[in-house]
Amino acid sequence: MESLLDAGSIPAASIAIFLRSMKKFIKPSTFFIIILALSPLLTALAVGIRTSDHEGFTRIVFEADRSFTYAVQKRPGQMQLRLSSRADFRGRTWAVQDSPLLERVIHEIQGNESIFTVFFKGDATVKKNFVLEKPFRVVFDLEKSEKPAAPLPSAPEIPEKKPDPPQENPPAPAKPKPIExxxxxxxxxxxxxxxxxxxxxxxxxxxxxxxxxxxxxxxxxxxxxxxxxxxxxxxxxxxxxxxxxxxxxxxxxxxxxxxxxxxxxxxxxxxxxxxxxATDQESLELAQKENQNLEDPGETIKNDELxxxxxxxxxxxxxxxxxxxxxxxxxxxxxxxxxxxxxxxxxxxxxxxxxxxxxxxxxxxxxxxxxxxxxxxxxxxxxxxxxxxxxxxxxxxxxxxxxxx
Amino acid sequence: MTKKSRMVLLISLAVFIVMLLAVLLFRKKTVKFEPELLNKAGVSGATFTEFIKVKLFYFSETSIYLQPVYREIEVPEIKEELYKKFIALLLSGDSGHITPVPEAVQLRSVYYLESKEMLVLDFNDLLSSAFPGGTSAELEFIYFMVDNLCYNFREIKKVKFLIGGNESKTLAGHIDLEKPFYPNFEWLKSE
Structure with missing residues (x-):
C-alpha cells in the first residue's frame, strides 16, 4: 500500500552500495533469497479466508503470509477480528455459500487496522479459537448457541413500558415477530x-x-x-x-x-x-462498563448518558x-x-x-x-x-x- | 565455503536486516532540503528554515479516487501552525483537480489533542450553510480532509470537525459529525 510504503526517505543509494559490496561474498541466488525473505516486511498482509463444516461445528480460518497480532470482539450474531496491520483482502464483502452457521464476512480498513466482521446465521457462538503456524492461521470453531439473544437497547424517547406482572413460570425467549x-x-x-x-x-x-x-x-x-x-x-x-x-x-x-x-x-x-x-466501539465498551456500575445502587449519575x-x-x-x-x-x-x-x-x-x-x-x-x-x-x-x-x-x-x- | 566466511556472511546478513528494519521503523517523513532550496526561500546566515514535502490528494472528474500532488511547506515552530498551513494549502486547491470544499469556507482554528492523537478542525459557518448537500459530497469532504491529514502527519490518528466553534450533528443531514473520523485510505488507492 502506498501509505505504508512511502519509500522516499529510505537511503536507497547506500543500500545499493552495500549490496554491491556484498556481491563478492554472496551468490546471486542468496541475494534472491534475502530479498524474498524481506519482501513480506514491505507489503500489506495477504489474508485468505476459508471455511469448512464438520460434525457439530463450523470452522473459519484466516490464513496469512506472515504472523500478525489480533483482537477478537464477540457480539450477538457476529464477531470481529481486528488485525493490527492492514490486510490485502480481495473484495469488501464475501458471502459464505452453503454454510449452516456462517453468512458473510465484511472487510474494512480503519487507519492501520484491518477489521474482519463475521456474520453468523442464527445464534452461532465461538467454541474455540487457536493459532496454527506454517502458514500462520487463526482458526475459529463455531457451534450453535443455546443462549437466548441479548436484550436490545431502547431509545430514550420511547416511553417506558410498565413491567409485566411476575409469572410463576418464566416464558420461553420470544422469537422476533414477522415483519408487520x-x-x-x-x-x-x-x-x-x-x-x-x-x-x-x-x-x-x-x-x-x-x-x-x-x-x-x-x-x-x-x-x-x-x-x-x-x-x-x-x-x-x-x-x-x-x-x-x-x-x-x-x-x-x-x-x-x-x-x-x-x-x-x-x-x-x-x-x-x-x-x-472505532469510536462506536469505544462507546459500546463505555456503555458496558457503565451498565455494570448501574448494578451498584449508589451509581445513578450517568444513567442518562448511558x-x-x-x-x-x-x-x-x-x-x-x-x-x-x-x-x-x-x-x-x-x-x-x-x-x-x-x-x-x-x-x-x-x-x-x-x-x-x-x-x-x-x-x-x-x-x-x-x-x-x-x-x-x-x-x-x-x-x-x-x-x-x-x-x-x-x-x-x-x-x-x-x-x- | 569455510566456517569463517559463513560467519562473515551471517553477520553481514544480520547487520543488513537490522539496518533495513531500523530505516523502515525510524525513518522520518520530514525531508530537510539542501542549501540551494533554503537560499531560494531567502534564508541566509545561521537561520535555518525547515521544509517538509507533503503529498496532497485531490479529486478529479475522471477518477473516483483521490489523486496525489506534491508540494513543499515551511515548518513553523508551533505544530498547530503547521497544520493550519497545510490545510490552507490543501484548500487553495490544484488546477485540474477538484477540491471538495465550498468556496469561502475558512478554517477558524486547529487544536491537536496529543492524549487522543486527535486533530480538531473548527471551520466557519459557511461550511454548513454553503454545503451543496448529498451523501457523496459529505463523504468526499470528510475523507478529503481526514485522509490528507492522517497520511501526511502520522501523529494524527483521527479528526473531529467543529462548525463555528460548536459541535454539529451533520454537515447536510447525513453523516454523523459529532464523532471523530479515522482515515479511510481506500479513497487513496489507485484504480
Whole structure:
C-alpha cells in the first residue's frame, strides 16, 4: 500500500552500495533469497479466508503470509477480528455459500487496522479459537448457541413500558415477530431542501414523491402497515425520524435520498447501511462498563448518558440484517434502473445509527448530474425506483420471516 | 565455503536486516532540503528554515479516487501552525483537480489533542450553510480532509470537525459529525 510504503526517505543509494559490496561474498541466488525473505516486511498482509463444516461445528480460518497480532470482539450474531496491520483482502464483502452457521464476512480498513466482521446465521457462538503456524492461521470453531439473544437497547424517547406482572413460570425467549410495520423516511423537507440540481430540482420533493409511491406499493401488495416520518413538505429532525420508527415498533427503516457530489460526472445508485466506527466501539465498551456500575445502587449519575450511548448504538444489533436488506434493494435498483451500480456501502449515518431495526439509506440517483437530474424529474423513472425498492423489500421480508428465523 | 566466511556472511546478513528494519521503523517523513532550496526561500546566515514535502490528494472528474500532488511547506515552530498551513494549502486547491470544499469556507482554528492523537478542525459557518448537500459530497469532504491529514502527519490518528466553534450533528443531514473520523485510505488507492 502506498501509505505504508512511502519509500522516499529510505537511503536507497547506500543500500545499493552495500549490496554491491556484498556481491563478492554472496551468490546471486542468496541475494534472491534475502530479498524474498524481506519482501513480506514491505507489503500489506495477504489474508485468505476459508471455511469448512464438520460434525457439530463450523470452522473459519484466516490464513496469512506472515504472523500478525489480533483482537477478537464477540457480539450477538457476529464477531470481529481486528488485525493490527492492514490486510490485502480481495473484495469488501464475501458471502459464505452453503454454510449452516456462517453468512458473510465484511472487510474494512480503519487507519492501520484491518477489521474482519463475521456474520453468523442464527445464534452461532465461538467454541474455540487457536493459532496454527506454517502458514500462520487463526482458526475459529463455531457451534450453535443455546443462549437466548441479548436484550436490545431502547431509545430514550420511547416511553417506558410498565413491567409485566411476575409469572410463576418464566416464558420461553420470544422469537422476533414477522415483519408487520415498515417505516419509510423521505429525506430532508421543509426548510431543509437537501441537494439542489442545476435546473433547481430539490431533493426533498423527489424523496417525498418516491416515498408516497413506495408506501402505496407496499400497502397494496403486501397489506403491511407502512408509516412515514413525513408525508408532506415539513422539516423533521434526524432524531425524531429515528424515534418515530422506534416508537411505532417498525421492523424495517428505509430512508430515501437523491445524491450529490462535488464531481459533476458522478452518477448511479447506491445503498448504504451503517458502519461501526472505532469510536462506536469505544462507546459500546463505555456503555458496558457503565451498565455494570448501574448494578451498584449508589451509581445513578450517568444513567442518562448511558441511555444516550445505548441509543446511539441501537443499530449495532441489526447490522447483519441491514446489510442483507441493502444488498436486496441495490440488486433490484441495478436491474430495473439501468443506472451505474455504485454498490452497497457503509457510512456512519446519523439517522440510521439510532434506529433499532434493519435500516438502510438509498441514494437513488445523482441530482448533481445533469442527465440524472432530468431522469429524476420523470414520473416513470420515479415509479421504477419505487418498484425496485419494493422488490428488494419484499425479498427481504421473505428472507427475514422464513430464512433468518 | 569455510566456517569463517559463513560467519562473515551471517553477520553481514544480520547487520543488513537490522539496518533495513531500523530505516523502515525510524525513518522520518520530514525531508530537510539542501542549501540551494533554503537560499531560494531567502534564508541566509545561521537561520535555518525547515521544509517538509507533503503529498496532497485531490479529486478529479475522471477518477473516483483521490489523486496525489506534491508540494513543499515551511515548518513553523508551533505544530498547530503547521497544520493550519497545510490545510490552507490543501484548500487553495490544484488546477485540474477538484477540491471538495465550498468556496469561502475558512478554517477558524486547529487544536491537536496529543492524549487522543486527535486533530480538531473548527471551520466557519459557511461550511454548513454553503454545503451543496448529498451523501457523496459529505463523504468526499470528510475523507478529503481526514485522509490528507492522517497520511501526511502520522501523529494524527483521527479528526473531529467543529462548525463555528460548536459541535454539529451533520454537515447536510447525513453523516454523523459529532464523532471523530479515522482515515479511510481506500479513497487513496489507485484504480
Amino acid at each position: 410495520t415498515i417505516c419509510i423516511d423521505p429525506g430532508h423537507g421543509g426548510e431543509d431542501l437537501g441537494a439542489i440540481g442545476k435546473s433547481k430540482l430539490q431533493e426533498k420533493n423527489v424523496t417525498l414523491q418516491i416515498g408516497h409511491k413506495l408506501k402505496k406499493l407496499i400497502e397494496s401488495r403486501t397489506g403491511l402497515r407502512v408509516i412515514m416520518t413525513r408525508d408532506k413538505d415539513s422539516e423533521v429532525s434526524l432524531n425524531t425520524r429515528a424515534s418515530i420508527a422506534n416508537n411505532q415498533l417498525a421492523q424495517m427503516f428505509i430512508s430515501i435520498h437523491a445524491n450529490s457530489s462535488f464531481r459533476k460526472s458522478a452518477y448511479g445508485s447506491e445503498t448504504f447501511f451503517v458502519s461501526l466506527q 441511555k444516550m450511548i445505548l441509543w446511539n448504538m441501537a443499530q449495532t444489533e441489526y447490522i447483519r440484517e441491514s446489510s442483507k436488506l441493502a444488498e436486496y434493494v441495490q440488486n433490484e435498483l441495478n436491474e430495473l434502473l439501468g443506472t451505474r451500480n455504485r454498490g452497497v456501502k457503509q457510512a456512519p449515518f446519523r439517522v440510521l445509527m439510532r434506529t433499532a431495526m434493519p435500516a438502510i439509506l438509498i441514494e437513488t440517483a445523482f441530482i448533481s448530474n445533469n442527465n440524472e437530474e432530468k431522469k429524476l424529474k420523470n414520473e416513470e423513472f420515479l415509479d421504477k425506483i419505487a418498484f425496485a425498492i419494493y422488490n428488494g423489500v419484499s425479498k427481504f421480508i421473505y428472507y427475514y420471516n422464513n430464512i433468518l428465523k
